Amino acid sequence: MNTEAIALAANTIKGLTMDAVEAATCGHPGMPMGMATAASVLWGEVLMLHDEVEIQSYMTMSKPIRGLRETDAEALQVKLSEPDQMNRRKAQAGEVANMGLLAAGVYFLKTNPDKALYLFQKIKPPSAKSLYGEATVYYDKDDWSEAENLLKKAVELNPNFSHSHFMLGLIYEKQDRHEVATVELKKAIELMPRIANMRTTLAEFYDARGQHAEAASEFKAAMAIDPKDIYTHLFYTLTLHHSGKSAEALAHMKDFTKTLQGNDWITPVARFYAGEISEADVLKAAENKDPQKDKEQKCEAYYYVGMAHLLGVGAGLPRPDKGAGTAPLQPNPAKARGYFEKCLATGVKNFTEYERAEWELEKMGK
Numbered sequence: 375m376n377t378e379a380i381a382l383a384a385n386t387i388k389g390l391t392m393d394a395v396e397a398a399t400c401g402h403p404g405m406p407m408g409m410a411t412a413a414s415v416l417w418g419e420v421l422m423l424h425d426e427v428e429i430q431s432y433m434t435m436s437k438p439i440r441g442l443r444e445t446d447a448e449a450l451q452v453k454l455s456e457p458d459q460m461n462r463r464k465a466q467a468g469e470v471a472n473m474g475l476l477a478a479g480v481y482f483l484k485t486n487p488d489k490a491l492y493l494f495q496k497i498k499p500p501s502a503k504s505l506y507g508e509a510t511v512y513y514d515k516d517d518w519s520e521a522e523n524l525l526k527k528a529v530e531l532n533p534n535f536s537h538s539h540f541m542l543g544l545i546y547e548k549q550d551r552h553e554v555a556t557v558e559l560k561k562a563i564e565l566m567p568r569i570a571n572m573r574t575t576l577a578e579f580y581d582a583r584g585q586h587a588e589a590a591s592e593f594k595a596a597m598a599i600d601p602k603d604i605y606t607h608l609f610y611t612l613t614l615h616h617s618g619k620s621a622e623a624l625a626h627m628k629d630f631t632k633t634l635q636g637n638d639w640i641t642p643v644a645r646f647y648a649g650e651i652s653e654a655d656v657l658k659a660a661e662n663k664d665p666q667k668d669k670e671q672k673c674e675a676y677y678y679v680g681m682a683h684l685l686g687v688g689a690g691l692p693r694p695d696k697g698a699g700t701a702p703l704q705p706n707p708a709k710a711r712g713y714f715e716k717c718l719a720t721g722v723k724n725f726t727e728y729e730r731a732e733w734e735l736e737k738m739g740k
C-alpha cells in the first residue's frame with residue numbers, strides 16, 4: 375500500500391470537503407472528512423472505476439435514480455470518482471477549487487438547480503463535466519437550445535464523454551429529430567456499453583416510433599446487463615404486446631415474477647402483468663404516506679394500468695369462480711385514456727412513464 379499517496383489523497387478530500395461546504399453554503403463536512411482515509415484506501419487500493427461511472431449515478435437524465443437521496447456522503451463519492459484523483463501527487467489550487475465546485479454543483483442539481491448552475495459556471499476553464507452540468511439544468515427547464523449548445527461544447531472538449539452524447543440524443547428525440555437522436559444514443563452506448571439505462575432509453579424511443587423489433591433487441595441487451603431491473607422487463611413486455619406477441623409477453627412476465635425478491639413498490643405491477651393480481655391491487659400498492667412518493671408511484675401505476683387497458687395485457691381481472699388473475703383484460707382505449715390523464719395529473723414530468731403517457735395521449739388525439 376502506498377501510504378504516502380493515501381495520506382495525500384485523504385488530505386486532499388478533506389480540503390475539497392471544506393471548499394464544497396463553503397461554496398454551497400450548506401451541508402456538513404463531518405462524514406466525508408471522517409471517512410476520507412478509509413475511502414482513500416478503498417478507492418486507491420481496491421476499486422477500479424471508469425472515469426464516467428459517477429455520472430450515471432449523479433447526473434442521469436432519463437429519470438432520477440429511484441430511491442436516491444442527496445447526502446453529504448454523496449459529495450465524498452463524487453470527489454473520489456474524479457479521474458486520476460488517486461494518482462495526483464500535487465494538485466494545483468485552481469484544479470482543487472474546480473473539483474470542489476463540481477462536487478457542490480452535482481450535490482445541488484436536484485434540490486437547487488439555480489445554485490448548481492451558478493457553481494458550474496464558476497469552473498474556469500470549463501470542462502466537459504461542468505458544461506454537462508450546466509446543460510442538465512437547462513434541460514430540466516426545457517431550454518433544449520441552450521442545453522444543446524453547451525453539450526456540443528462539451529463534446530468538443532471531450533468527444534469520449536458518453537453522457538454528453540446521451541443527453542444530446544434525448545434532446546433530439548424530443549425535437550422529433552429521430553435519426554440524429556439514434557446516432558448520439560448509439561455513440562453513448564459505444565462508449566459505455568455496460569450502462570443498461572442507455573440501452574433501455576434507446577429501446578423506449580424505438581418502441582415509441584413503432585420500431586418494435588429494434589426495441590426488443592435493445593431491451594434484451596439491457597436485461598443481459600441488469601437482469602433484475604423490473605422496469606426493463608415491463609417495457610419489454612409492452613414491446614412484445616405492440617408486436618402482437620401477447621402470449622410471449624405473458625409467458626415472459628410469468629417467468630420473471632418467479633425470480634422477484636424484495637418489496638419494491640413496482641413489484642405488484644409485474645405481478646399484474648403476469649396475471650397474478652388485479653388492477654385494484656396495483657393501485658392500492660402505489661399509495662404512500664410520503665406525498666412525493668405517493669405522486670411518483672401513482673404516476674407509474676396509472677401509466678402501466680393504462681397500457682394494460684390499451685393493449686389488453688394479460689393481467690388479472692377478478693372472477694368469482696376462479697379468483698383474481700385468471701381473466702385477461704380486453705382492450706379499452708377509453709379507460710386507458712383516463713389512466714393516462716391521471717398519470718399527467720400527478721405532475722411528475724421527469725419520469726419516463728409520464729412522458730410515455732403523453733405520447734399515448736398524443737396518438738389518441740389528446
